[in-house]
Amino acid sequence: MTNRVSEILGISKPIIQAPMFWMTDAKLVAAVSNAGGLGTLGFNAGQTTVTRDVEETVERMRREIQKVRALTDKPFSVDFAASDDEDSPFTQPMFDLLVEEHVPVAIVVGDVAPKWFAKLHEQHIKVVYRALNPTVANAKQAEAAGADIIVATGFDEGGTVPCQVIGTFAIVPMLVDAVEHTPIMAAGGIVDARTARAAYALGAEGLYVGTAFLLSAESRLAANVKQQAIAADADDLLFYRDQPAYYRSLPGTMAKRLAKMSADGATRVEINAAHQGMRAMHDGMLLGDLENGIASFGLGISQIHSAEPVAAIMAKLDLAEEQN
Ligand SMILES: Cc1cc2nc3c(=O)[nH]c(=O)nc-3n(C[C@H](O)[C@H](O)[C@H](O)COP(=O)(O)O)c2cc1C
Known part of the structure; x- marks a missing residue:
């Protein structure tokens, strides 16, 4: 199926494999891009260790980008952290990297950043914008700032879940109606033809998918956690929050501890300290250690019954056949 989204991104199917930190790597990204979608390298893509060093971070990402290029000649994207208010020391060097490596698409998650949208466009890099907490206001702002595509994320998603409890069914038509001309992609709970069909029926023009690819044969998710997630349903996931954000995890010692702390009213600082920033996801999802880590998935896991190849x-x- 081709449409405005696939034309903007230069791909044959309007489907983006969403950024997912450590859980992305060149192999997954290239598999998605080779299958006609747009693979995305997230922060720490392909890595097993943490570095706070800016130069090292950039060089690691450069190597991962080059690995993608060795595996596919199709377009792919990179998660780009940009904010006009508070640029981190990583922002400019990562921007330079995208330019030097001719990355065709940047996924900008967080605040609308008109300065960076303009800089990306000057370099002919397309901007896919996703608010962590999508609203009518930030969709209009993103459109005014020239975002090529806007993602509407529902509470059904995996990862850091939006603070407002608005499900995919409500958020997608809300953003579709909020913008004038920018295509909206749907995120949160899309894992199969049924959920894809629903997203298009709501007015989305593309699918922004994390969990389904996380549970693919190609993903680097720890094998024990992959099997546990495939056997699980959405109602098995434990729920906790580090005010204002919400998280979900497969049950395990750490997740139970976090859920109890959250229920007992722990502060953001306390939850973060237990979570150790990204460490908990690294340990849970890369190492498969649910005693010390967490494993986050969207609510679509109920419909996933095996680790299928990305293709x-x-x-x-x-839905090409249905659309023709
Ligand atoms: C394990 C995991 C890690 C994630 N990490 C990130 C991230 O680093 N940056 C980001 O913008 N979104 C992140 N997300 C959210 C995804 O980009 C996407 O919005 C979400 O997976 C879509 O919902 P779905 O999982 O139901 O398909 C993550 C999601 C998961 C499941």
Whole structure:
């Protein structure tokens, strides 16, 4: 299926594999791009260790980008942290990297950043914008700032879940109606043809998918956690929050501890300290250690019953035959 989204991104199926920190790497990204979608390298893509060093971070990402290029000649994207208010020391060097490596698409998550949208456009890099907490106001702002595509994320998603409890069914038509001309992609709970069909029925023009690719054969998710997630349903996931954000995890010692702390009214600082920033996701999802880590998924896990190859997942999500 081709449409405005696939044309903007230069791909044959309007499907983005969403950024997912450590859980992305060149292999997953290239598999998605080779299957006609747009793979995305997230922060720490392909890595097993943490570095706070800016130069080292950039060089690690450069190597991962080059690995993608060795595996596919199709477009792919990189998660780019940009904010006009508070640029981190990583922002300019990561921007330079995108330019030097001719990355065709940047996924900008967080605040609308008109300065960076303009700089990306000057370099002919497309901007896919996703608010962590999507609202009518930030969708209009993103459109005014020239975002090429806007993502509407529902509470059904995995990862850091929006603070407002607005499900995918409500958020997608809300943003579709809020903008004048920018295509909206739907995120949160899209894992198969049924959920893809629903997203398009709500007015989305593309699918922004994390969990389904996390559970693919190609993903680097620890094998024990992959099996546990495939066997689990959405109602098995434990829920906790580090005010204002919400998180979900497969049950385990750390997740139970966090859920109890959250229920007992722990502060953001206390939850963060237990979570150790990104460490908990690294340990839970890369090392498969649910005693010390967490494993985050969206609510679509109920409909996933095996670790299928990316190409098979893409075939389910692509509604080309139905659209023709
Ligand atoms: C394990 C995991 C890690 C994630 N990490 C990130 C991230 O680093 N940056 C980001 O913008 N979104 C992140 N997300 C959110 C995804 O980009 C995307 O919005 C979400 O997966 C879509 O919902 P779905 O999981 O139901 O398909 C993450 C999601 C998961 C499941």
